[in-house]
Amino acid sequence: MIAEAFDTLITLGWGLAAWIVLLALAATLALYAVLASVWWSLRALWRGLGRPTWSRNRLRARLYARRTRHDYEEAA
Numbered sequence: 001m002i003a004e005a006f007d008t009l010i011t012l013g014w015g016l017a018a019w020i021v022l023l024a025l026a027a028t029l030a031l032y033a034v035l036a037s038v039w040w041s042l043r044a045l046w047r048g049l050g051r052p053t054w055s056r057n058r059l060r061a062r063l064y065a066r067r068t069r070h071d072y073e074e075a076a
Helices: 002-049 058-068
Strands: none
Touching: none
């Protein structure tokens, strides 16, 4: 009877250890996802504040210059 109690206790201990490992893994993945999304959002916000939206690439700059300047000639 005592042997069965120890066997049950050992089985429950392994089950508890497995649950702890799985919950730690799930919490780690959730924390990683939250940190990655916050980092991505802050990076996009930081890059957006540094310059106007039309200056992000050559095409937008060219289109902006054509709209605002009447004497614009595209450089070679």
